[in-house]
Amino acid sequence: MKKWSMLIFISILLVVSGCRPSAFGGQVVIDWVDFIHIDGKEYDGIHSGVLADESFVGDKVGTVKFKVADNVKNTSYKIRDGDAAFHEKGTEIFQIKDHPHLIAVKNDRAINGYRVYFSRDNDIEYHWNFKDMPIEKVERIEIYQTDPPAGNIMISKLTKDEDVNSFLQLLVNSEENPNFQPNRGNADPIFYEMIFYTDEPIAYKYYMQFDGETYFWSPWDTSIISNEIQMFIDRN
Structure with missing residues (x-):
């Protein structure tokens, strides 16, 4: 579901x-x-x-x-x-x-x-799903916060191999939880767009959200990301 x-x-x-x-x-x-x-x-x-x-x-x-x-x-x-x-x-x-x-x-x-x-x-098949992304070819990652009035605002850019690999590993290790319900006690979750650059003309884009307590995304069903990902947010 x-x-x-x-x-x-x-x-x-x-x-x-x-x-x-x-x-x-x-x-x-x-x-x-x-x-x-x-x-x-x-x-x-x-x-x-x-x-x-x-x-x-x-x-x-x-x-x-x-x-x-x-x-x-x-x-x-x-x-x-x-x-x-x-x-x-x-x-x-x-x-x-x-x-x-x-x-x-x-x-x-x-x-x-x-x-x-x-x-x-x-x-020709659509091949921009996360499962299709050649993780080993990702050269850099950009993270944008989605702000409807202002558009997308870049808040972080990862270019070092160790940062790129660590960020990707957190996504790979995210735990599927299709029954997860975000905390809406104070406000709607914050939306992020994650852009993954390889040597291809199209960079891969996926969405992540934060409800004030939990980071989550939906590579297919909703999955929970370790809060360790916070260290890569807002580094500019």
Whole structure:
């Protein structure tokens, strides 16, 4: 059973997660996945990855022609070339160098300035889950605190091998506890984003939370992280 902390992310795995009648006038509201359709291919947003560096961005391959969110109310609408779920008309689309199944668009609120997408064409599988991450190739780790008004704020960067390895080991050794309920006595848990850089153009991104007593995350089911991880938080 997935915990509440994963529910805010899981809807992006669906093309259209659902349609529901509005309380006003009975109109249908469509919840769109974050996608871009270009050159006959549909690209889905990579929810557990970010662009590793702007140097991986290649040539412009097109622009968004139509934003479907807020504009399409018909559930039988057929996606067309140039459509995007959430990007405005005119948004430029770029290829990731040497990776034809990856594209990117500029996004000021995204870590490293771009939102990245991948195509499932040719049976390419999504491989940015924690179990797929090549731990031995992680070169550095960045930790951001998620602050909705201000965006993501970097609070720590780990570059020394011993720090990187120790941090990774704490995650590997986290104890699965699907029945865990965070302490909400004083406030909502603090959200963190952990970014893991390898030699790939997409860095791996996972979420961690702290409820004032316990650090936890959801590589699949909710898992409890040792409070030793505190030594790596807010080191800047």
